[in-house]
Amino acid sequence: MSDPRVKMWLSAMELELEDVELVFGLMGCTDGSQKLSLAELAHGFANLKGAAKSIDMITMMHQCRRMENLVMEVLQTVSGSSLARDDV
Secondary structure: OOOHHHHHHHHHOOOOOOOHHHHHHHHOOOOOOOOOOHHHHHHHHHHHOOOOHHHHHHHHHHHHHHHHHHHHHHHHHHHOOOOOHHHO
């Protein structure tokens, strides 16, 4: 993170980030664009602000979401059809 504006913004948000790539990866990019919208950025940092446990919970939520997607892919492959999440 070399942009001083980003560092200043993070400081104003009272966020000390050691692993910037992890944090930005946890915030969004749910549409596959590899970019964060302003809403995703604001929402993501609002979730991280505060207690240290927030980043741990967000990490777990992100990992669970990825795992759920992988399980759905396996189920769809095995069943040969497209299952909705509610069908499982």
